[in-house]
Amino acid sequence: EVQLVESGGDLVQPGRSLRLSCQTSGYSFAESGMAWFRQPPGKGLEWVAFVRNTLLGGNVEYAASLKDRFVISRDDSESTAYLHMNSLIREDTAVYYCARYFCTRFNCFLDYWGQGTQVTVSS
Amino acid sequence: EIVLTQSPATLSLSPGERATLSCGASQSVRSYLAWFQQKPGQAPRLLIYDASNRATGIPARFSGSGSGTDFNLTISSLEPEDFAVYFCFHRSAWPWTFGQGTTVEMK
Numbered sequence: 001e002v003q004l005v006e007s008g009g010d011l012v013q014p015g016r017s018l019r020l021s022c023q024t025s026g027y028s029f030a031e032s033g034m035a036w037f038r039q040p041p042g043k044g045l046e047w048v049a050f051v052r053n054t055l056l057g058g059n060v061e062y063a064a065s066l067k068d069r070f071v072i073s074r075d076d077s078e079s080t081a082y083l084h085m086n087s088l089i090r091e092d093t094a095v096y097y098c099a100r101y102f103c104t105r106f107n108c109f110l111d112y113w114g115q116g117t118q119v120t121v122s123s
Numbered sequence: 124e125i126v127l128t129q130s131p132a133t134l135s136l137s138p139g140e141r142a143t144l145s146c147g148a149s150q151s152v153r154s155y156l157a158w159f160q161q162k163p164g165q166a167p168r169l170l171i172y173d174a175s176n177r178a179t180g181i182p183a184r185f186s187g188s189g190s191g192t193d194f195n196l197t198i199s200s201l202e203p204e205d206f207a208v209y210f211c212f213h214r215s216a217w218p219w220t221f222g223q224g225t226t227v228e229m230k
Contacts, residue, residue, distance in 0.1 A: 035219075037167075045159075045167065045210055047219040061217050097166055108214065109157060109172035111179070116166055 002026040002112045006098055009117030016088055022081040022098030022114055029079035030054045033101035035110060036072060036083045038094035038119075046094075048072075049083060050101065088121045095119075125149055127211050129222035135230040142198040144225045146211035151191045155215040158187055158196045161224075162207045170209075171196060201227070 008020040022034065033056075036048040049072035050061045060072050071084040081098055095116040102111050126149040136142055146156065154174040159167035169178040171187035174194060184199040198205055206229050211222040 044224050045161075045212075045221045047221070050219070063218050107173045107176060109169060109176075109178065110212075111169050111172075113166040113168075 002100070004098055004100060004112055004114035006096065006114040006117035009096060009119045011120045011122060012088055013123050014089055014121055017084070017086045018088060018119060020083040020085070020096055020098075020117055020119070022083075024079045024081070024100070027100070029074075030076040032103075034072075034074060034081040035099050035101050036081075037097045037099065038092075039097070039116075040091075040094040048096070051081065085119070088119075090121050092119060093121050124218055125152060125213055125216060125220055127213060127220055127222035129209075129211055129225045131225060132223075133226045133228060135228050136201055137230045138201050138203055140201050142196075142201055142205070142227055144196040144209055144211075144227075146189075146194040146196070146222050148192045148194075148213060152213040152215035154190050155213055156187075156189070156194050157212045157214070158185075159210045159212060160205075160207050161210065167210065198227075203229075 003025045005023045033052045035050045038048050039045050051072045051074050052059045069086045073082045095118055097116045098114045099110040100112040128147045130145045156174050158171040160170050161167045170181050170185050175187045186197045188195050206227055208224045208226050210224050
């Protein structure tokens with residue numbers, strides 16, 4: 001059974017850093033990309049970052065407004081993806097989700113999501 | 124950035140009725156459009172990928188259509204568990220973006 005479990009969300013002060021983890025199981029982690037998304041309270045979904053699978057080079061992509069403060073990484077030996085968030089601001093307050101980006105020969109899709117982890121930035 | 128615009132914002136229907144949700148893209152996303160369902164306090168759930176492919180385990184009452192800039196999600200006969208928020212999403216180019224969502228509420 002495929003599972004994704006986020007952790008690391010917390011209440012932090014503006015300007016501080018936080019690292020989120022997405023522990024996965026039940027599939028070959030190295031063969032899939034991983035993405036992070038977020039959802040501010042009462043609002044819609046926003047894509048944050050993406051890391052390709054290792055076989056394709058593990059390249060990363062970021063939402064333009066976040067690329068200077070957020071870093072996505074992956075540890076295939078631990079089947080875990082990370083999101084390092086620096087210089088946090090109040091607008092980063094959201095539930096953060098990780099998702100598996102799985103590709104067949106013909107299609108790619110975000111088929112499994114974690115339950116989300118809450119990040120609150122407040123003094 | 125490709126902007127996805129969903130309509131209507133809210134759809135008020137009864138169980139058993141047909142629901143048609145629309146998603147328009149500011150430029151072509153080819154067929155790289157997905158639909159997600161989200162219920163309060165839950166993660167998004169993939170319904171449709173690449174415009175018209177049902178994800179694993181999704182009932183046949185859900186169908187997707189369209190290509191380029193105009194897409195629809197149809198729920199042929201609403202079940203009580205289908206009342207939720209629906210988001211369209213594209214992966215055609217960076218950045219990936221979502222529509223603002225359509226709420227399907229019970230009349």
